[in-house]
Every structure is written in structure tokens, then in C-alpha cells.
Amino acid sequence: MNMNDDDERRLVQLLADMNEDEGAALAKKMLLEDKVAPLRVLELCRAAMEIVGKRFEAQEYFLPELVLAGEMLDNIGKIAKPLITGGLGGDTNKLGRVLIGTVHGDLHDIGKNIVTFMLDINGFEVKDIGVDVPVQTFVDEIRAFKPDVVGLSGFLTLAFDSMKETIEAIDQAGVRSRIKIMIGGGQVDETVRAYTGADAFGVNAVEAVALGKKWMGATV
Amino acid sequence: MAETQDKPFLQLALQPPEGSPVKGVFEARWKRLMDCVEGRMPDRLPVALYATFWLAKYGGISLKELMYDYEKTKELAERATLELDPDVVAPNLTAGSVWGPSLEALDFKQLQWPGHGVGDRQPYQYLDREYMMGEEYEEFLFDPTAFYLRKYLPRIGGALEGFADMPYLPGMHYFRLISGLRGFARPQVREAFEKLFKAAEEAERMAAHNADFAGRITAKGYPRDAGSSTGAPYDVLADYFRGARGMMTDLFRRKDKLLALLDKMRIVLTRLTIDNARAVGHPVVMIPIHWAPDAFMSEKQFKEFYWPTFRQMMLEMIDAGLIPMPLWEADCTKRLEIIADIPSNKAIYWFERTDLVKAHEVLGNTVCLRGNLSPSLLTTGTPNDVDAAVRHLVEKVFNRGGRLLLDAAFGLPDETPVENARAMFAAARKYAG
Numbered sequence: 311m312n313m314n315d316d317d318e319r320r321l322v323q324l325l326a327d328m329n330e331d332e333g334a335a336l337a338k339k340m341l342l343e344d345k346v347a348p349l350r351v352l353e354l355c356r357a358a359m360e361i362v363g364k365r366f367e368a369q370e371y372f373l374p375e376l377v378l379a380g381e382m383l384d385n386i387g388k389i390a391k392p393l394i395t396g397g398l399g400g401d402t403n404k405l406g407r408v409l410i411g412t413v414h415g416d417l418h419d420i421g422k423n424i425v426t427f428m429l430d431i432n433g434f435e436v437k438d439i440g441v442d443v444p445v446q447t448f449v450d451e452i453r454a455f456k457p458d459v460v461g462l463s464g465f466l467t468l469a470f471d472s473m474k475e476t477i478e479a480i481d482q483a484g485v486r487s488r489i490k491i492m493i494g495g496g497q498v499d500e501t502v503r504a505y506t507g508a509d510a511f512g513v514n515a516v517e518a519v520a521l522g523k524k525w526m527g528a529t530v
Numbered sequence: 531m532a533e534t535q536d537k538p539f540l541q542l543a544l545q546p547p548e549g550s551p552v553k554g555v556f557e558a559r560w561k562r563l564m565d566c567v568e569g570r571m572p573d574r575l576p577v578a579l580y581a582t583f584w585l586a587k588y589g590g591i592s593l594k595e596l597m598y599d600y601e602k603t604k605e606l607a608e609r610a611t612l613e614l615d616p617d618v619v620a621p622n623l624t625a626g627s628v629w630g631p632s633l634e635a636l637d638f639k640q641l642q643w644p645g646h647g648v649g650d651r652q653p654y655q656y657l658d659r660e661y662m663m664g665e666e667y668e669e670f671l672f673d674p675t676a677f678y679l680r681k682y683l684p685r686i687g688g689a690l691e692g693f694a695d696m697p698y699l700p701g702m703h704y705f706r707l708i709s710g711l712r713g714f715a716r717p718q719v720r721e722a723f724e725k726l727f728k729a730a731e732e733a734e735r736m737a738a739h740n741a742d743f744a745g746r747i748t749a750k751g752y753p754r755d756a757g758s759s760t761g762a763p764y765d766v767l768a769d770y771f772r773g774a775r776g777m778m779t780d781l782f783r784r785k786d787k788l789l790a791l792l793d794k795m796r797i798v799l800t801r802l803t804i805d806n807a808r809a810v811g812h813p814v815v816m817i818p819i820h821w822a823p824d825a826f827m828s829e830k831q832f833k834e835f836y837w838p839t840f841r842q843m844m845l846e847m848i849d850a851g852l853i854p855m856p857l858w859e860a861d862c863t864k865r866l867e868i869i870a871d872i873p874s875n876k877a878i879y880w881f882e883r884t885d886l887v888k889a890h891e892v893l894g895n896t897v898c899l900r901g902n903l904s905p906s907l908l909t910t911g912t913p914n915d916v917d918a919a920v921r922h923l924v925e926k927v928f929n930r931g932g933r934l935l936l937d938a939a940f941g942l943p944d945e946t947p948v949e950n951a952r953a954m955f956a957a958a959r960k961y962a963g
Contacts, residue, residue: 328782372828374778381779417642417655420774466653467905467943497883497939501906514825 317344318354325358326365328375330382333358337386341393348390355383359431366428367516373424376515380427404435406526409451410461411443412495413472418465421495421515425461428515434459434522445472445479452485459522460489462508465496473506481507490525494518539564540851543811544748552751559617560753566898566933567853569875574963575928577955578755578900579616580941581607582627583653588948593653594645597630600739604746611747614955618755619747620941629654632736635729637688640770653944661685662771664780667787670771671794673700682771684722689729692722755935756855757812760803762840763795765820777821781831788835796839803843804850814853814878822869823860829868837868848876855880855900857940866892882939886923890932899927900935903954905943913953920957928962 317340324333337355340346362379365371408429412422419441426438437455439447452460460480462473473493480486493508494517503511512518542560546553562576581588586596589606596603611619633643640661641647643654661682662670670677676698684694697713713719744754761769767788768777780788807815821827822836844854857880858865866884870893880900881889889899903919911919920936928934936958942951 330782370828372831373826374781374831377775377778378782381775415649415652417648417657420658466655467909467945468652470906470909471945497905499904499906501904501910505906505910 317346318350321351321354322358322361325355325379325382326361328378330378333382334385338389341389348393351386351390355386356431359383363428363431363519367519373420376424376427380423403433405433405528406435406458406522407455408434408436408459408461408522409439409448409455409457410436410463411439411448411451412441412463412465413469413476414442414444415472416464416466416469417441418463418495421465422461422463425463425494425512425515425518428519429461429522432519432523433528445476448476449479449483449485452480452483452489457489459525460491461518462491462493462506463495464493464498467497469495470497470502470505473502473508477507490521492518492521537849537851539853540807540811540813542753542813544744544754546748546751550749552749555751556748556753559751562617563753563755563898563935566935567875567878569895569933571931571933575924575958575961576617576935577958578618578620578935578937579611579614579955580620580755580937581610582941583944584942584946584951585610585627586651587944587946588951592644592650593627593944594630594650596627597644597654598628600628600736603628604739604743607743608746608750611752612750614951616752616955618935619752620755628736628739632729632732635689635725635732637725639686639688656769658769658774660773660776662776664772664776664784667784667791671787671791674794674798676700686770687729689725690722692716692718692720695719696722754812756814756816757810758803758806759816759818760799760806762817762819762822762836762856763792763799763843764836764840765818766799767791767795768821781827781835792835792839796843800843800846803847804852807847807850807852813851814855815847817854817856819856819858819862822858822862822865824862824864825860829864832865833868837865841869841872844872844877848873853877857900858882858884859940863888869893870896872896878935880935880937886932886934887926890927890930890934894930894932898933898935900937902937902939905939908938908950908954909943909945909947911950913949916950916953917957917960920954921961924958924961 317336321333321336321340324336337351341348341351359379362371362375366376410422410426412419422438426436429436437457439451448460462476464473477491480491490509492510492512493503493506494512498511500511510521512521546556562572562574565572566576583593583596585603585606586593588610591602630643630645633641634646640657641654642657644650644652648655666677666681679693679696683690695716695718697710702710768774772780803815807813822832827836847854853876855878859882861883862881863884866889874896878898878900879889879893881902886899886902893899903916907915907919923934923936
């Protein structure tokens with residue numbers, strides 16, 4: 311993206327480099343004093359998040375950086391969003407829709423949240439339906455949200471059966487043909503993928519993004 | 531650490547008496563583990579039985595029953611031990627099951643367990659929350675005991691909420707003691723103490739059942755794999771105080787205070803761990819490791835925040851005659867070179883998902899390895915698949931001089947079909963004596 315001035319370049323740099331205090335102060339100054347358009351500031355944040363995502367893929371950044379990046383983005387968003395007039399604008403350039411949740415019986419969410427964050431900053435429209443999600447809720451949400459990809463997350467070994475049941479229910483509901491299903495988390499591997507009937511599994515958020523892009527026919 | 535090499539290990543307090551018919555077999559089993567620890571090849575591959583809620587599957591009962599019924603749990607644990615015939619058995623074969631009554635008495639907030647928050651057939655799950663706020667580092671550092679009493683315990687145990695109003699003890703001297711004592715007369719403080727005593731009595735009952743189980747399996751000739759457990763400073767602070775999100779952002783926002791508290795935690799945990807192990811009379815201390823995996827932080831962060839305090843803690847444990855047994859959860863392949871830096875023949879490294887063949891290449895001369903049949907294989911595979919996986923570890927690790935205690939990745943997964951568990955133990959005997 312084109313940067314218009316030093317402040318814009320600096321904001322992206324500070325956020326990408328995990329320099330939270332200075333980044334937040336600069337964003338606040340741009341929004342409240344310089345009256346930079348809030349949508350522009352959010353665009354700059356997104357550019358910074360793309361750098362964060364690339365550094366995560368390059369294994370230069372790990373979970374702590376992603377979590378801090380997410381919090382920095384949220385905090386700036388809290389200042390910027392009330393200033394927006396005329397709506398957030400349409401997400402016209404999304405790669406595809408992903409529905410994601412932790413399967414029933416399992417309350418774990420760290421991995422799911424990271425995958426959600428990475429899919430989001432890589433251009434997917436992601437709907438996260440939380441943890442301990444009943445089978446029927448997945449089916450209902452698929453009908454309502456019409457995702458291209460469904461991500462089932464689970465940390466416990468009991469999740470193997472929950473994933474299998476969820477995928478069977480999606481099959482039986484007749485909505486499987488329109489979607490691809492990826493699973494991940496904890497102990498998930500090829501054995502579990504075969505057991506559950508998922509289309510693919512991933513061991514981390516980078517693999518989840520790569521799968522999503524492959525399925526959407528995008529360049530990885 | 532040269533002097534550490536010569537320190538003897540703490541002796542097992544619980545052993546069959548002289549003249550017992552199982553004395554010989556008990557000693558042979560224990561020697562297999564100690565051979566692995568001390569750098570000798572054992573006469574055959576030792577196998578561990580570690581089960582939490584798998585006992586429910588084994589006994590055909592609900593997880594809730596296992597969580598609350600002491601006698602049934604002991605009976606199933608003993609039956610499984612006798613049937614599978616391991617070399618070592620996890621201390622109470624329960625590792626958190628049968629804790630129901632104690633947790634209930636405490637109104638414990640950090641877990642949901644079968645019969646209390648999750649279904650009767652689901653395992654307990656930890657609730658990741660901020661139990662200590664980011665602004666409370668100074669308070670914790672200044673006076674950990676006061677922080678525990680007045681802030682932490684009331685948050686994690688509903689029964690102890692009244693402790694929030696407990697008087698502050700420093701400053702209670704001379705006549706100030708008399709006026710200060712009045713705070714203990716507050717109804718909410720008294721009530722908290724009364725509930726605490728009840729919870730303590732339940733904890734004593736549970737401990738007595740655990741001791742009874744340990745006695746029963748010792749009398750059958752089976753040593754325990756460990757006598758107590760502890761946590762690494764980083765994990766304890768991340769899991770039980772700051773929560774995942776809080777801890778990960780503290781790496782950036784509160785670096786200096788975090789490092790200071792990690793060091794304080796190290797001192798507290800090391801003392802506690804050594805005292806506990808001596809009280810139990812067993813040298814091996816199980817240490818589940820949660821935040822070390824490759825994906826959880828960079829090498830630089832691991833070297834700065836995780837490893838120094840944990841390494842120091844292990845060195846002091848070793849110096850006290852203990853055998854640290856960290857269970858390195860998830861994949862820790864990138865940490866192998868770093869965590870190799872401890873004295874040789876003094877520890878057991880249990881790996882959950884790290885490839886044991888690779889671990890053996892890096893750590894084979896340093897530690898005894900433990901693990902790690904995959905949970906997906908054990909729960910969804912066939913006995914033949916399990917047999918092949920055991921054979922793989924025997925051929926690629928044990929037969930290449932790897933001192934290995936065979937186990938599943940994190941004990942037997944709850945859903946493991948009984949025939950797969952049987953296959954694991956049978957294959958160990960088939961391929962490695």
C-alpha cells in the first residue's frame with residue numbers, strides 16, 4: 311500500500327515491530343489531533359498486521375507477537391471505529407468465507423483464536439462461533455453464513471469423536487458439497503483426519519492459511 | 531555442577547519389606563527405571579502405566595464416577611496394573627481424577643470437571659483466565675503470602691472468598707497484635723476458615739486413599755513412576771495466574787517485573803518441590819511443561835523467559851537428590867539442543883509429540899527418555915498399528931542404546947480401546963524382552 315507521509319510509514323513500522331506504546335500514541339494523535347480518516351488508520355493497521363503475519367510465517371514471530379498484535383489492533387479500533395461516519399465500507403475483496411469453532415466437549419480456544427487472526431489478516435472473512443460448539447450449531451451456521459471453508463478445532467483427544475460426529479452431521483445435512491473442512495489443534499494428525507473424514511488437517515495457523523488459499527484458488 | 535554428579539538419589543521410602551515374596555520383582559522393576567536414568571541399559575524395555583480418565587473406559591463407568599468414587603478408582607487402578615503388568619505405575623493412577631470431593635469442598639473455580647461444569651462423560655478442563663491482574667506484579671513480588679491469602683485464594687476457591695477480608699499480618703506486633711486480631715472475628719473470615727478446614731479434611735481423605743493405593747500396588751510388587759509433581763516457574767505463572775493472553779503480552783509490556791516474579795516463583799517452587807518429594811519419599815518428580823513448545827515462543831524468548839529459571843530449579847532439585855521428570859508437551863524439537871544443558875544421568879525427559887528418534891540423537895547420552903505412542907494411533911488405530919508403533923520405538927531408539935521408558939504421549943488417552951492398551955504392553959515384551 312502507498313504511504314502518504316512519515317507518520318503513516320512510522321505507524322505501520324511501530325505496530326509491526328511490537329512497539330505498542332509509541333504505536334498507540336501515534337495512532338491516537340493521527341485520529342484525534344490530525345483528524346486522519348479513521349478508515350485510513352485502520353488500513354494502516356491492517357498493513358502492519360500483514361507484516362506481522364509474514365514474520366509469523368517466516369518463524370520470526372510466534373504466538374506472543376500475534377496476541378500482542380491482535381490487542382494493539384483492537385485498542386486502536388476502539389478509538390477509530392466510533393469516529394467512522396457512513397459505515398465501515400464493504401469487504402469486497404475477501405478471498406472467501408471461513409466458519410471456525412472448537413467442537414463440542416472441548417473448551418480450548420488459543421489455537422482457534424490464532425488461526426482466526428491469521429485467516430483474517432490474510433484476507434478471509436472469518437466467523438468464529440466459539441468453543442464447545444454443538445453439532446447442530448455447526449450445521450445451522452453453515453446454512454446461514456454459507457462459508458467456503460469450515461475449520462474444526464480441538465485440543466482434547468475426545469475432540470476426535472466430536473469432529474467425526476460434526477462432519478457426519480454436515481454430510482447428512484447435505485451441505486458438505488459446497489464446503490471444504492479443515493481440522494486442527496492438539497493431537498490432530500493424518501490418522502485423525504482419516505478417522506474424522508475431514509478434507510485436510512493443519513498443525514498450525516500458517517498451514518490453515520495455506521489450505522484456505524489453496525482451496526480458494528488463490529496464490530499462496 | 532560437578533558436585534551434583536556424586537550426590538546420591540533420594541531413596542524410595544515405600545518398598546516391600548524384607549522377605550516379601552514380591553521384593554525381588556519390585557526391585558527388578560525399579561532397577562530398570564534407575565538403569566535408564568543412570569546411563570545403563572536395562573535388562574529389558576521398561577513400560578509405564580499412566581492413566582487418568584482411561585480407567586473409566588477400562589472399568590465401563592462414567593468419568594464422574596471416577597472423579598468422585600475413591601474405592602472404585604483404586605479398584606480399577608489396581609486391576610489395570612495387575613492386568614497390564616507395567617514396570618512402573620503413576621503415583622495414584624489418577625492424576626487428577628478422584629479429586630471431585632476436594633474440588634467440590636473448595637468450590638474450585640479454575641477447573642470444570644465431570645459432574646461440575648462439564649458432562650459426566652467428559653474430562654476436566656482448565657479455565658484459562660487472568661487470576662492475577664497485570665497491575666498486581668508489585669504486590670505479588672512484595673509479599674507473596676499476603677497476595678495469596680487476600681487476593682489469589684479468594685479468586686480461585688469460592689470457599690475462601692472471605693479471606694479477602696483477612697487482616698494484614700505484617701504490623702501485628704505488641705499491642706497491635708490484639709487490635710489486629712479482631713479482623714479474624716469477622717463473620718466472612720470465620721466462615722472461610724471453617725470451609726477451609728472442611729476442604730482440608732477432604733484433601734486428607736483423598737491423600738489417605740492415594741497412600742492406600744500406593745501401599746497396595748507396592749505389596750503387589752509395582753513401584754511408582756514418581757512420587758510428586760510440580761510446575762516450571764513460567765508455566766505456573768502463565769497457567770494459574772496471568773492466563774495465556776496476559777502472560778504473552780507481559781513478555782512485551784512488563785518484561786522486567788515478569789523476570790523478577792519468575793525468579794521469585796523459582797525459589798518458592800524449588801523449596802516446595804524438594805519438601806514435597808522428601809515427604810513422599812520418592813526421587814522422581816513429574817513436571818508437566820506447557821509453554822515450551824516450538825510454536826509458543828521464539829528461541830530467544832525461550833532462552834530469556836522460560837529456560838533459565840526452570841534449569842536452575844532442576845539443578846537444585848538434582849542437588850537435593852531428586853530426579854526431575856519434565857513432560858515436554860506438544861512439539862519441542864527446536865528446544866532439544868537448549869534443554870540438553872543439564873547434568874548427565876540425572877533426569878527423565880518425557881516427550882509428548884517430539885520425535886523420540888530425534889530426541890535420542892540429541893539427548894541420548896544425557897537423559898532417560900519417556901513416551902510417546904501417539905494419541906491418535908492409540909484411540910483410533912488397531913492393536914496391529916499399536917504393535918508396529920512400539921516396534922518402531924524399540925528398533926529406532928531402545929535397540930540403538932536409547933534409555934527409554936515406554937509410555938503413551940501423555941499417558942493412555944481417555945478413549946483408548948482396552949485392546950490397544952493391551953497391545954502396547956504386549957508389544958513391549960514381544961520386541962524388547
